[in-house]
Amino acid sequence: MAYTKSTTGRRGRPPRLSPERIVEAARELLEQEPESALTIKRVAEAVGSAPMALYRHFPDRDTLLQAVADHVIARLEPDPLAGDTWQEQVRHWMRASRERLLPYAQLLPYMAATRQPVGLRTLGRLAEVLRPLGLSDEDLTLAVVLIGSTTMGFASYESRRSPAEEIAAVLQEGLALRPEEERRTTAPLLPHLPAAHARLYETVLDQTVAAIESLNCR
Structure with missing residues (x-):
């Protein structure tokens, strides 16, 4: 409204x-x-x-x-986009947008539900970055939506997630009550949770770029 x-x-x-x-x-x-x-x-x-x-x-x-x-x-667009290639520019956009979204965790559901044309500038900028790929309009639209929804979805997840060290400590405590086979399988993973969370968004960026590259190979 x-x-x-x-x-x-x-x-x-x-x-x-x-x-x-x-x-x-x-x-x-x-x-x-x-x-x-x-x-x-x-x-x-x-x-x-x-x-x-x-x-x-x-x-x-x-x-x-x-x-x-x-x-x-309407204020989110990081301008200018850094990078000499479209891959670098997409990564820059996603990193900068994530940082700008995190203080607004309470607004993320409303951002997803907006019916106002406030995202047109971002839509056009991302389309401009990806245009050299020669994608069809259908695939270009899919790529732009993938970038935006992935960025917003991860920001929503990260804004609600407890610190990785706390998660690991709680899971470690709970693991003591699990069957021995489960403890043996899971215990080696828990010390690596903080590092995994630290690397997670860069991995998301890599996978997003790879998904867009695959559209160009169809």
Whole structure:
């Protein structure tokens, strides 16, 4: 649902509280405290207003979060893209976008659900990077969607995942209660979990590039 602009306020003066100001304040709160729930009350305090004043622009919290998500998506494009080859540029885009998405874990479901054309610039940029491959429009679209959905999906996973060291410690404790055969098979893996998580996104990047390269071989 799109937010609406207020028509209140004195003639000749901009409204004291605008949707744009509310959205920007909400974005700043998420960047400052990404793990704190973004509530109407917190945003109202940030703009020096009462919660009811925000409801004149946004009927509920979901509508506000959707507007903030759309605003963040529109700012995500890393420009210029580094790298001399399309493979390097795709990797750069995915690394930079992941870093920019992580502070906005609360917005990721809303980013996926957006119905606004805020992603057009990114869509066009990725298509431009991949155009030299000579893919059909169908495969080019698939490649662009693969890059975007993989990046957003991994950011969503990583934002909710506990630290790898904590996961390994919990699994190590639980392994003591498992059958001997399972302990023998699993125990050698647990010390390597932190390193595996550290390498995971680069492996995801490699697999994404490989998948796009395979489209060019069909």
